[in-house]
Amino acid sequence: KNQVEQSPQSLIILEGKNCTLQCNYTVSPFSNLRWYKQDTGRGPVSLTIMTFSENTKSNGRYTATLDADTKQSSLHITASQLSDSASYICVVSRRTNTNAGKSTFGDGTTLTVKP
């Protein structure tokens, strides 16, 4: 079964600290992995997209890594800010013969950054 598991479910850190969120998946065949940030009451915002050949991608203070062999991804946030408080969602797409990937969504990690 195609699954995406995120950990931890929730995380509280102090402003300025770093943190790492995890995403493990069993989706196959793999097409791409995306990380989204969702603020309360808003739609998700794309942070990174990684295909099979990419093992790291950065977007400002956000760095995503991908190990396609172990089917694991992480999202590292550096020097956290209060505005980083949000839900972070990992989405893994499966390649299909129509070239239109089927996506499986993780349940998200809720990050709270405290002053």
Place this chain on the structure above:
Amino acid sequence: DAGVIQSPRHEVTEMGQEVTLRCKPISGHNSLFWYRQTMMRGLELLIYFNNNVPIDDSGMPEDRFSAKMPNASFSTLKIQPSEPRDSAVYFCASSLWAGGDNQPQHFGDGTRLSIL
């Protein structure tokens, strides 16, 4: 530059009524997605269009749900008749389609639907 625009932002209606959600994608984007988000099930893809044509509607929960995209700048998601279990936040997203799904999707701020 305007993002994806959804309307209404909030909708409260009684069970059995017809509900129509609207979406205007980003100009130039040729793929459009409808999602539903609940606490219990998280984000779920309902249907997506490519060049106004429905490609995959396997996520549509049942025949009460229908979606249309009459042109490149407008899409609707209709629920008829609505039921309390349809209460959720419905998101529309759009993206460029470049022969694969490795383009970022841009989401609207959603319609919060409550069926009483």
